[in-house]
Amino acid sequence: MAYKFIDNYRERGARKKLVELLESRGISDKNVLEAIKKVPRHFFFDETFWKQAYKDIAFPIGDGQTISQPYTVAYQSEILHVKPGDSVLEIGTGSGYQTCILMELGAKVFTIERQENIYNRTIKVLPIMGYKPTFFLGDGSKGIPQHAPFDKIIVTAGAPFVPQILLKQLKIGGVLVIPVGDETSQKMETYIRINENDFDKIQLDTFRFVPLVGDQAW
Ligand code: SAM
Numbered sequence: 001m002a003y004k005f006i007d008n009y010r011e012r013g014a015r016k017k018l019v020e021l022l023e024s025r026g027i028s029d030k031n032v033l034e035a036i037k038k039v040p041r042h043f044f045f046d047e048t049f050w051k052q053a054y055k056d057i058a059f060p061i062g063d064g065q066t067i068s069q070p071y072t073v074a075y076q077s078e079i080l081h082v083k084p085g086d087s088v089l090e091i092g093t094g095s096g097y098q099t100c101i102l103m104e105l106g107a108k109v110f111t112i113e114r115q116e117n118i119y120n121r122t123i124k125v126l127p128i129m130g131y132k133p134t135f136f137l138g139d140g141s142k143g144i145p146q147h148a149p150f151d152k153i154i155v156t157a158g159a160p161f162v163p164q165i166l167l168k169q170l171k172i173g174g175v176l177v178i179p180v181g182d183e184t185s186q187k188m189e190t191y192i193r194i195n196e197n198d199f200d201k202i203q204l205d206t207f208r209f210v211p212l213v214g215d216q217a218w
Contacts, residue, residue, distance in 0.1 A: 004047050005128060007040045014054035015041070018070055021056055027074040031082075035104035036074055041067075043129055044095040063117050065210055067095040068156060072207060074101075079190055079204065080152050080177050082107050089147070089169065090133075091140030092156035092212065096122040100131050102154070109133035110147050112140035114214060141214035143169040150174060158186040158209035163216035167191060167199060179209045183218075 019037050027033060042053035044067050052059055058066040076098070082088060084106030090099055093113035099122075102109050111133050113119040119137045126133065136144060141163050143153070148169035155166075155178040162178055170176055170193040179186035188204040211218045 003043065003125065005040075005043055007043075011040060011042050011050070011054070018054045018056065022071060022074050025056075025071055027071070027078055029074075029078045031105055032074050032077045032101070035077070035101045036070060038104055039097065039100045040129070041070065041097060043125070044097050061095050061118065063115050065094055065115065065118060067097050068209075072209075073098050075188070075205070075207075076154055076156070076177050077101050077105065079188070080154055080175060082152060086151035087147075088152045088154065089140075089144060089150045090154050090156065091143075091166075093122050093135065094118060094156060096126045096131070098154070098156055099126065099133050100129065103131050103133060107152070110136065110144055110150070112136040112138055112144060114139055139214035139217075141166075141212055141216035145169065153177070155179065155212060156209070157212035157217075158183070158207075159212040159217055162189065162191065165216055167193070172196070179207050181206075183211060184208065 015037055019033050042050045045053045056071050058069045061067050082105040086107045088102050088107040088109050090111040093111040099111050123135045143166050149171040151174050153176045158179045172193050174193050176191040180189050185206050190202045192200040
C-alpha cells in the first residue's frame with residue numbers, strides 16, 4: 001500500500017461532515033467528536049481510496065481484516081468513558097485508527113495485534129503520524145497481565161464469550177467494552193468492576209465485527 005501523509009482542506013472538510021453525521025446518529029461525547037475531527041482517517045488508506053475514508057463504513061486493510069466503521073469507533077470510545085491519563089488496553093490494533101482516537105482522548109494505550117503483517121505496518125504508520133502507544137504482537141484474548149491492571153479495556157473484534165482473564169485485569173471501577181455473540185452479529189457489552197469479585201454488566205446495540213481469534217476466543 002502506498003501511504004501519503006497529506007491533510008488538506010478537502011479531507012478536513014470531509015472529516016467535519018463525518019462528525020456531523022456521527023452526531024446525527026447519536027454520538028454526543030464532545031471529546032470523542034473532537035478526536036474524530038482531528039485524526040486523519042485517510043492516512044490509513046491507499047491514496048486511491050481516500051474518498052472512502054470519510055464514509056461511515058468499515059474498509060478492508062488486508063489479511064482479511066478491516067478498519068472499523070467510524071460510528072463503531074466513536075460508539076466504543078464513548079461508552080469506554082476515557083479520562084486523560086487512563087491506562088487503556090486495546091485488543092485488536094488493526095490499522096491503529098482506534099488507537100489514535102484513544103490517544104487523542106488522553107489515554108496511555110497498550111495495544112495488541114495477533115497478525116504480524118498488520119502489526120508490522122501499524123508500528124511504522126502510527127509514529128509517523130505522531131502517535132506512540134506501546135505495541136504488542138500476540139494473542140490479546142489473554143490480555144497483557146504484565147501491564148495490568150488497566151483503567152479501561154476495549155476489544156475491537158467479536159468474541160464468543162467474555163474472557164474472565166480480561167475481567168481480572170481491570171482496576172476496581174474499571175470498564176471493559178467488548179462485542180459478544182456469534183460470527184455474524186454481536187451485542188456490545190460493558191462490564192464495570194465494582195469490587196474484587198463483582199461486575200455490573202450492560203448489554204447495548206448489535207454490531208458485526210471480524211472474529212476475535214485466540215486462546216480465550218474463537
Ligand atoms: N480498531 C481497529 C481499527 O480501527 O482498525 C479494528 C481492527 S479489526 C476490526 C480487529 C483486529 O483484531 C484485526 O486486526 C485482527 O487481526 C485483530 N485480532 C483478532 N483476534 C485478536 C487477538 N486474539 N489478539 C489481538 N488481535 C486480534
